[in-house]
Amino acid sequence: MNLSSNTSTSGLDLAPPSVIDLEHETVRGLNAKMHGLSHGTNHGCWRILNPRGRHAIVAGLDAPVMVDIAGNVGYYCAGMNKQAHVVVHGNAGVGVAENMMSGFVHVKGDASQAAGATAHGGTLIIDGNATARCGISMKGIDIIVKGSIGHMSAFMGQAGTLTVLGDAGEALGDSIYEAHLYVRGTVTSLGADCVIKALRDKHKAELFEKLKAAGVDGQVDISDFKRYGSARTLYHFHIDNASNY
Numbered sequence: 001m002n003l004s005s006n007t008s009t010s011g012l013d014l015a016p017p018s019v020i021d022l023e024h025e026t027v028r029g030l031n032a033k034m035h036g037l038s039h040g041t042n043h044g045c046w047r048i049l050n051p052r053g054r055h056a057i058v059a060g061l062d063a064p065v066m067v068d069i070a071g072n073v074g075y076y077c078a079g080m081n082k083q084a085h086v087v088v089h090g091n092a093g094v095g096v097a098e099n100m101m102s103g104f105v106h107v108k109g110d111a112s113q114a115a116g117a118t119a120h121g122g123t124l125i126i127d128g129n130a131t132a133r134c135g136i137s138m139k140g141i142d143i144i145v146k147g148s149i150g151h152m153s154a155f156m157g158q159a160g161t162l163t164v165l166g167d168a169g170e171a172l173g174d175s176i177y178e179a180h181l182y183v184r185g186t187v188t189s190l191g192a193d194c195v196i197k198a199l200r201d202k203h204k205a206e207l208f209e210k211l212k213a214a215g216v217d218g219q220v221d222i223s224d225f226k227r228y229g230s231a232r233t234l235y236h237f238h239i240d241n242a243s244n245y
Contacts, residue, residue, distance in 0.1 A: 017045035017068065027054050037063035053093065058086060061103070078105045081122060097124045100141060113150070116143045119160070125214050132169070135162045138179055144214040154181055155191065163210045165220060173228050177235075181228040182207050184220065193234040199227045 020030050030048065037043060048069045051057055055074035058067050061084040069077070072090035079098040088096070091109035100119040107115075110128035117133065119141035129147035135154045148166030155171070157179030167185035174191020180203065181194075190196075199207075204222050211217040 017047040017066075018043050019047045019049060021049040022052065022054060022057075023050045027057055030057065031059060034058055034061055034063070034065075034067075037061075037065055051090075055093070058084070061086070072109070081105060091128070092126075097122070097141070100124065110147070111145075115145075116141050121160075123213055129166065135160075135179070138162065142210055142213070144210050146214065146216065148185065151188070152191070154179055157181070161206065161210055163207065163214075163225075165216070173230075175234060176228075176230045178230060180206065182210070182225045183228065184225045187226075187228070190228065193231050194228055195231045197227045197229045199223075199225065203227050 044065050046065060046067045051069050051071045051073050053072050053074045055076060057069060057073050057077045059076050059079040062082040064083045067084060067086045069088045073088055074093040076095045076098055077088060077092050078086045079095060081097060081103045082101040083103050085104045087106045089108050092107045092111045094112045095114045095117055096107060096111050097105040097119055098114060098117045100122045103122045106125045108127050111126045111130040113131050114133045114136055115126060115130045116124045116138060117136045118139060120139045121141060123142045126145045130145050130149045132150035133152045133155060134149045135143050135157055138154060138157045138160045141160045144163045146165045149164050149168050151169035152171050152174060153168060154162050154173045154176060156175045157173060158177040159179055161180045163182045165184045168183050168187045170188045171191035172187050173181055173194030176194050207222055207225060208217060211220065
């Protein structure tokens with residue numbers, strides 16, 4: 001079991017992990033076992049072998065367990081996650097950590113579209129790049145991408161934070177509400193109602209905590225980041241803004 005993540009593991013059973021090999025077990029069978037776990041489980045650590053891009057691996061978890069996935073995963077890995085600490089040692093397909101409520105998901109490679117989409121809480125860390133619509137309709141999740149993100153990221157972002165150490169594609173933060181966006185690199189373009197904002201001390205403190213969670217505090221200069229957020233002109237319909245809706 002790899003415990004190199006910066007998220008606390010206190011309270012979890014760190015005994016040798018239960019191993020499930022998806023060459024010999026179905027994803028349905030794996031998820032049925034995981035859904036049967038509870039807060040007091042004595043099976044706190046799991047290792048998943050041979051994921052080979054299969055979809056919906058460990059979706060719907062609701063127990064304080066640790067899951068180490070040894071390889072690439074397909075669509076919706078750790079979707080709807082609640083409480084669990086999931087590490088993917090590879091790349092992730094569409095919708096990793098989609099609709100996550102709490103817990104921690106760490107993708108050691110790249111992530112496809114809609115990473116962290118609609119998620120209400122928890123932390124998602126992506127060591128590589130994330131493609132289009134990262135954090136779309138985010139509702140409270142903290143997403144940290146160490147690489148770059150694609151177009152339409154944080155579209156309709158309602159709450160939470162998106163921190164990007166690389167660049168951002170077109171239409172960042174289109175129709176954004178109150179999510180906080182921090183980008184270190186170049187932003188191709190901003191979406192409707194998204195504007196650059198002052199990086200005040202309280203935002204620097206918030207950004208520092210996100211960088212610390214990703215294990216890169218002290219490696220990057222906070223002053224290199226720019227903050228983006230809502231101009232709040234689209235909260236209510238106004239005929240003068242009709243072309244922007």
